[in-house]
Amino acid sequence: MKILITGGAGFIGSAVVRLAISQGHEVINLDALTYAACLENLSEVKGNPRYHFEKEDVRNLHELKKIFAKHKPDRIMHLAAESHVDRSIDEPGVFVETNIIGTYNLLQASRSYWEQQGRPSNFRFHHISTDEVFGSLGQDGVFTEDTPYAPNNPYSASKAASDHLVRTWFETFGLPVVLSNCSNNYGPFQFPEKLIPVVILNALAGQPIPVYGTGSNVRDWLYVEDHADALLTVLGSGKIGRSYNIGGENELRNIDLVRMVCAVLDDMRPGPAPYAQSIKLVVDRPGHDQRYAIDPSRIRAELGWRPSVTLAEGLRKTVRWYLENDVWWRSLQSRNGVGQRLGAGL
Numbered sequence: 001m002k003i004l005i006t007g008g009a010g011f012i013g014s015a016v017v018r019l020a021i022s023q024g025h026e027v028i029n030l031d032a033l034t035y036a037a038c039l040e041n042l043s044e045v046k047g048n049p050r051y052h053f054e055k056e057d058v059r060n061l062h063e064l065k066k067i068f069a070k071h072k073p074d075r076i077m078h079l080a081a082e083s084h085v086d087r088s089i090d091e092p093g094v095f096v097e098t099n100i101i102g103t104y105n106l107l108q109a110s111r112s113y114w115e116q117q118g119r120p121s122n123f124r125f126h127h128i129s130t131d132e133v134f135g136s137l138g139q140d141g142v143f144t145e146d147t148p149y150a151p152n153n154p155y156s157a158s159k160a161a162s163d164h165l166v167r168t169w170f171e172t173f174g175l176p177v178v179l180s181n182c183s184n185n186y187g188p189f190q191f192p193e194k195l196i197p198v199v200i201l202n203a204l205a206g207q208p209i210p211v212y213g214t215g216s217n218v219r220d221w222l223y224v225e226d227h228a229d230a231l232l233t234v235l236g237s238g239k240i241g242r243s244y245n246i247g248g249e250n251e252l253r254n255i256d257l258v259r260m261v262c263a264v265l266d267d268m269r270p271g272p273a274p275y276a277q278s279i280k281l282v283v284d285r286p287g288h289d290q291r292y293a294i295d296p297s298r299i300r301a302e303l304g305w306r307p308s309v310t311l312a313e314g315l316r317k318t319v320r321w322y323l324e325n326d327v328w329w330r331s332l333q334s335r336n337g338v339g340q341r342l343g344a345g346l
Helices: 011-022 061-071 085-090 092-116 154-173 195-204 224-237 254-268 297-303 311-324 326-330
Strands: 002-006 026-031 051-055 075-078 124-130 177-182 184-186 209-212 218-223 243-246 251-253 279-282
Touching: 002 011, 002 061, 011 026, 011 224, 026 061, 051 061, 061 092, 075 092, 075 224, 085 092, 085 154, 092 124, 092 154, 124 154, 124 224, 154 177, 177 224, 184 224, 184 311, 195 209, 195 254, 195 311, 209 254, 218 224, 218 254, 218 311, 224 243, 224 297, 243 297, 251 254, 254 279, 254 311, 311 326
Parallel strands: 002 026, 002 075, 026 051, 075 124, 124 177, 177 243, 184 218, 209 279
Antiparallel strands: 218 251
């Protein structure tokens, strides 16, 4: 496949790029290189003749059309998005512009290109989204592909809007789309503002390890390389117009996850005291969803995919990667917002 991947210098996007190149595909990485992007994530594919980079913003429709004409992709994977809930509380307008307007622009550029090419049957537009669009669960139940949307923060609302746009371009204009909604990702190259990197880096620095509220919020954790494999599976084999929930089958309270990371650190890089002693409960974020849980039966039944990395295995891989790649994360610590409490209030 010749795949145009937006946001390919980000955490999940770079994992998709690396895997796609390793599988023999040709990749055009379109990324605006905003604060969370890092081209070092792609050092292993730099110089590969099947890898191309275009520094551009999905909010620029004119330039998007030029890139389509230049590279002539037959698959689109749309991962470019503002994705940090805390930042969406502080700056919701940025999320509206990138996640909604940017998706609209990419859909229009894709539709225009697809129609100019005679509507080729092998063209696909894969929109990558989040389980957060479904809102919050109680103690019971799981998200299915038919769960009604009920977003509770500016980030999830902007992703819900983008999902609706993608479905509309399929129903109204016939654009061949597939969608996927994933649970919380973790793994190597994750930007230092997300929970697991915060735990690792604060522990190593001897700083308090912040946990929102009581730590009772529940998430399903998906190793990023498993997610990349699932995304390429959906891109290649997913049914047009269909959505697929992608989960890690690893549901856990935040406080228990943090304690697991601390235990791995105790084993790999022992400190003067157990790292869990540094856990500090802090004021919760506004609109903090209580629980997410994914029912992944559709992608398992239709496409034969399920995660291969257990949470215990994935956390050990992740902690080891951060211990061995301090040059990477130290270079990001001066970026805007890193190490600061964001989204504490309106």
